[in-house]
Amino acid sequence: MSAPTAIGFDLVDHHGTPVDAGTYRGSWLLVQFGFTSCRVVCPRALTKLTAALDGLGDDVDRVRPLYVTVDPDRDTPDVMKAFLTTSYPRFTGLTGTPEQVEAAKETFRVFARRRADPEDPDGYAVPHTAMTYLVDPDGRWVRHWPDTAEEETLTADLEAALAA
Numbered sequence: 001m002s003a004p005t006a007i008g009f010d011l012v013d014h015h016g017t018p019v020d021a022g023t024y025r026g027s028w029l030l031v032q033f034g035f036t037s038c039r040v041v042c043p044r045a046l047t048k049l050t051a052a053l054d055g056l057g058d059d060v061d062r063v064r065p066l067y068v069t070v071d072p073d074r075d076t077p078d079v080m081k082a083f084l085t086t087s088y089p090r091f092t093g094l095t096g097t098p099e100q101v102e103a104a105k106e107t108f109r110v111f112a113r114r115r116a117d118p119e120d121p122d123g124y125a126v127p128h129t130a131m132t133y134l135v136d137p138d139g140r141w142v143r144h145w146p147d148t149a150e151e152e153t154l155t156a157d158l159e160a161a162l163a164a
Contacts, residue, residue: 007135009104011068014081014093021139027064028162029135032091033110035071035126036083045147046088049132052154053090059162060090067091070112070128072101108133134161 007029010020032049034042046067053060067084069075072095080093095101105112112128130147132154142161145154 007133007139007141008107009068009094009100011094011096011100011104012077014077014084014095016077019094021135024064024066025139026137028062028137028158029133030063030065030158031068031108031133031135032066033068033070033105033108033112033128033131035069035128036075036079037071037120037122037125041130041147043087045130045132046091048151049154050088050090051151052158055151055155056158056162059159062162063158065091066094068094068104068108069101070105070110071114071126072096072098074122134158136161 008021010018013019030049030053032045034045049065053063053065056063067080067088069080075093075095077093077095080095084091084093094104096104110129110131112126114124114126116123117125131144132149133144134142136142143157145157
């Protein structure tokens, strides 16, 4: 499946401020979808992405890392802020109404579906697409990486994109 060339979304950041794709024009976007209650995949991805960003040196300021929830019922702006500022302060959390999040997922072609999970305190989990997306300063999709991409690959690919 190919990714879209134009990226759009209408969400709320973890400070409660409405944002859309135009808010970030002029910056490279590194976009990861996930949820704050995720036990393994999302924390591992955010840790790896943080390390890849750390490897960019001064160029890191040209990249805006975004963490978009696939679980808007639990991930309010306050929950996203607490989760990200504690462990992943480079990231801005994005959430919104279920309809807004669904529209963002459709734009990036992200699959996510809530399912029962008796081990979760709220009784459900949200399996989802585990990809990281790169969007250029004009709001166009550039590439994506699977969850299996290594930190060194991410850093090298980001450096190449920023240098182009």
